[in-house]
Amino acid sequence: MSELKERIERLYPQLVEWRRTFHQYPELSFQEVNTSRQVAEILGRLGLEVRTGIGGNGVTGLLRGSVSGPTVALRADMDALPIQDEKECEYRSRVPGVMHACGHDAHMSMLLGAAVLLSEMKESVKGNILFLFQHAEELVPGGAAQMIREGVLDGVDVVYGIHLWTPLPSGVVGFREGVLMAAADSFELEITGRGGHGGLPHEAVDAVAIASHVVVNLQTIISRRLDPLQSGVITVGTIQGGQAFNVIAEKCRLTGTVRSFDPVVREQLVKQIEEVIGATCRMYGADYEFNYIWGYPPVVNDPGETRRVAKVARQIVDSTHVREMQPMMAAEDFAYYLQERKGTFCFVGAGNAELGVTYPHHHPRFDIDEQAMKVGVELLIRSALDYLGETSGSAL
Template identity: 65%
Template sequence: MDEYEPRLDEGIEAVFPKMVQWRREFHQFPELSFHEEKTPARVAHFLKGLGMKVREGVGGRGVVAVLDGTKPGKTVALRADMDALPIQDEKSCPYRSRIPGVMHACGHDGHMATLLGLAEVLTGMREAIAGRIVFLFQHAEEVIPGGARQMIEDGALEGVDTVYGVHLWTPLPSGVVGLREGALMAAADSFHIDIIGKGGHGGLPHEAIDAVAAASHLVVNLQMIVSRQLDPLKSGVISVGRIQGGSTFNIIAEHCSLEGTVRTFDPKLRQYIQERIGEVAEQTCLMVGARCDYEYGWGYPPVINDRTEAHRMAEVARSLLGNEQVWGILPVMAGEDFAYYLQQKPGAFCLVGAGNREKGFVYPHHHPQFDFDEQAMKVAAKLLGRSSLAYLSAGCEKESAPSS
């Protein structure tokens, strides 16, 4: 499909101003996970206008559109997420969020604009498509259980042979693509521990059981699981993000609660940490005479790229950007429910650099001043488009090859 690459690239360049406009409109009117209404409606309206077969309400609030090529072949799925985060937008730009306390602080607005632009270009290139391309606009990536699993259960991947996705990523500079075969992003779990002691006077600690003191020891002891009980060659993270207990300065707290997250890549290690947290919590509380209730929330599984499809996407990226701009990166401890698609179908997920210090795009994801270099959307659209055509072309050639 090399002969179609210039046409694809020229189409993306031509539609890019509209991609910027769409992205900024999405940014001004964000919607939280599982509350997407106007966003999917607008996406579906545009895709219908392109003449695609569109299904709305997939898995609850998702949108699936199908573009049939002029020749038979395999099916590629491309995914963009639609939800925003409960963060107050602190930017001063003209397109800052107009919804108080809600913001696109992770690039999902750019993901939607990227896929809409690509859909418009590919619709005008049907003769280049040997098979079909399915566009998945997914709700609720940010909140467990996530929209991916719901859409899969509602048939979003029926007939699909492979699936690709990208994440605009400000830790990487604009113009760079980062990916790897195998584990790219971590399983993202959570835990909640309630410690029950015995309240009492702050000056008479011997008559009480201090839940805050027990919690303090527990925070330290949990870190020992990773630092002293795991194989140093295996990756794991236990982070306590919230600790809450007590009511005033001179009362020993009877209750204290902790919440945190666990990040792993290995399924056996994931299971081990889940069990070990409960054991450490119980033993720590027992040491001071307290007791605890422990709940573990299984979040998204790790994002595991298929070797063949990761290599295909890497080759496409090199042809697009040059060898030096395609980085083999280390795994990232962030989570992504794109993992569910990769559990069902071979495919690849990559990070498209969207940071730019000269333009001031330096803030991390989920930050109140998060923004990204919109030029990255062109790279993302070309990468997804070229990868899709390369896969479909390879499938067509394989099917048409004479048998020996």
């Protein structure tokens, strides 16, 4: 076992304690007041240059190495989700209707662990490392864009992020050069017809029936108007209309999400969605109000930095456990950092069937194999040191 692995092993009980504390006291997006305070206190005790309130609840800690050089940013997200925790364990959420159902509690713990160990290795750091704790990843407009606007990337040369991922077995590292995750937009639609008696439909304009046609017609955009070699998703997630079984609804409200990888396709989809909605409503004599909300852009990893992290991962786990990922239609506001600086975003597996850790992200019984945090900590540390070592001429 390497010296670094031994240090991580000794720190592991603290990683678990941090993670379970965060898990028991989760805070929603833009409400991470106590979480950010706890993070700042730990960073302060390490002697780092701490900055708080960045873009809202964002926190950073800057470690200045033994010699001047470039700056690596390592990012973790802090917010939880509006989900009731249904797990039966001692560390289940104590906040009704709120839980860490995506692993952000562990992301914070891993980054704090990296901060502890890198602070102890300060003489080996040939440059600077910025520990970036971001609020509000789960909710548009997201914390990343807010922190960037307030200068969080000033002086930063490269940025790395890790997401624990239960669909991957614990300890597996997943990477991909180029596009990894999708752009994620949303829309709101209200259709206005003319209400009437359920037995006299010819005297009404049925908003629910029109909404049903809209849902079906929107899918023809993907099946008939989008190049089959391109990718896109249009999902109508909610339909709300009508108040009584024998009354034809005057209004019906729909909301949905739109996912894509390519900027041209993204623009094409929003144009065609409104065309389909407009044509369908006009055909049946209804009016409509349509609002399209631009969300996070796609996550596009820098090829060189992705190869670096994959190389480092093979030094940590068996090479068979370092795998190329397929692009996915999930989204992440880490994309904004990658629009500003080179870097990469990767996954570390945290699923474990033997422990019953098989539930997907955003599930009420979501949990992780906490052993995966060891891989995450080492990957953060070694990636940062590899970059700084290479740029200073003394790579690991």
